Amino acid sequence: MAISYRDAVFLYCLKQIKDERSIYSLFHLFQGKKSSQTIQDAHLYKLTPFFRALPLITRIELETIVKEFVSRGFLEQVASENFVLTIEGETELNVFQKCVTIPPKFLEGWKYHHLTTLFWERLSLLVQVSSNLINKNKGFIPIQNKQETQEWFKKFLKMQNANRYELAEQLYIELTECLHQEKSIEPAVLVLRLTGHNKIGLTSEQAAERLDMTTTHYHLEFLNILHYMIKTVSTMRNDFPLLSSLVQDVQKEVPLTLSTEKTFQLLDKGYVPNEIAAMRNLKMSTIEDHIVEIALHVKEFELNRYVHPDIEKRIMEVASKTSAKKLKQIRDQVDGANYFEIRLVLARNGGQKWN
Structure with missing residues (x-):
């Protein structure tokens, strides 16, 4: 089978x-x-x-x-x-x-997980409202009922300098242009879920059945198309002014976790890890976890404050030679390196191609 x-x-x-x-x-x-x-x-x-x-x-x-x-x-x-x-x-x-x-080609869970739901809620509500307004129907029930989404949408509409027909036309132009730019995606994955005037969008399960996909396949393709759209409209704002405005007020980069952000601020002020652990009443291992997370996200992070260049070089040599990412395997082959140093080096250089 x-x-x-x-x-x-x-x-x-x-x-x-x-x-x-x-x-x-x-x-x-x-x-x-x-x-x-x-x-x-x-x-x-x-x-x-x-x-x-x-x-x-x-x-x-x-x-x-x-x-x-x-x-x-x-x-x-x-x-x-x-x-x-x-x-x-x-x-x-x-x-x-x-x-x-x-x-899937455009799936970027880490990069866009904090934007995906928000983009979908705003997009689906914009399509529904635009469709009903040009058909002069004000008695519809909003497809998205989150208070923050509806409040954002009211402010969004007030900022538009176009009437209902111009807004709907602009939305149609941008959606079709965005969805037709990339041949590898299937627009129906998204379109079947949209609600409009006298049209109720399908559920994820219904859309999967309609497209003859398993639920897992459909779900990842749905995320794939949303991530594709977020990336496209964010990098081509002049071409997609309406769609890009759906995420314009949101931080594009993945934020550090709250606790790590506090550690980062203290490091920035010149405190060393053991001082931060004492100040925050946290274990030293927790502070080290935070520093590893910072190394993954902050390009300006100075690795050599915590790892000597020679040790970094030897760690990379062993990791590249063996494709090993088990810390003990690397530590056994790099004299003088501790687990924290190995994790830091792997975090900073993990994007490199391993054997």
Whole structure:
């Protein structure tokens, strides 16, 4: 029996982490857990597209999928929570990937997870309101009922210098232009979900059935098209003034977690890690987690304040030579390096191509 799209996604992610992380690291990744370990793993194993991509998955579902893979001969257990793909598993994944791209081309869970829901809520409400206004129907029930979304939308409408017909026309022009620019996406994935005058958008399940997709495949394609649109309208604001304004007031870069931001501010003031740990009544290991997260996000971060250049070079040599991301493997081969230094170097250089 051929593998499903869901199977292929999980096999792909398991292949990326090899046996170096437990299966539950994927659970935290799909859930979008904002821990330093999950964030670092997402970058190290090139799994940032899947960050918060499947937030409804449960630990039991994940365990069931892994058990199925083992029984089908796709996975081999190497530790209590660690598995590696068998030759058969690799073969099944390779065959599937010849037909379907995994991850989808524009899926960027880590980069856009904080914008995705907001963009969709605002876009779907704008389409609904525009459609009903040009049909002179004021008695419709808004498709989005979040108070903050509706309050933003009222302010947004007041700022527009166009009448209802001009606004609707501009929206149509920008939507069609944006969706037709990229041949790899299927506009119906988005359009079927939109609500307008005398038209109720389909649910995710209904749209998946209409397009003959599994629910997992449809969900990731829906995220893919939203991420594509966010990226396109944000980088081409002059071409998409209306659509880009849907996220113009929101921070584009992924913010540091709140606790890490406080640590960053204190580091910026000249305090050293052990002083910050004492001031904030936190463990030193927690402050180190924060510094690793900062290294991942802040380009100006000075790594050599914490890692000697010679040690950094040796860590990179071992990591590149063995493709190892297990800290103990690297520490055993780099005299004088501690786990914090290794994590920092991997965080800063994780974007480089490993063997």
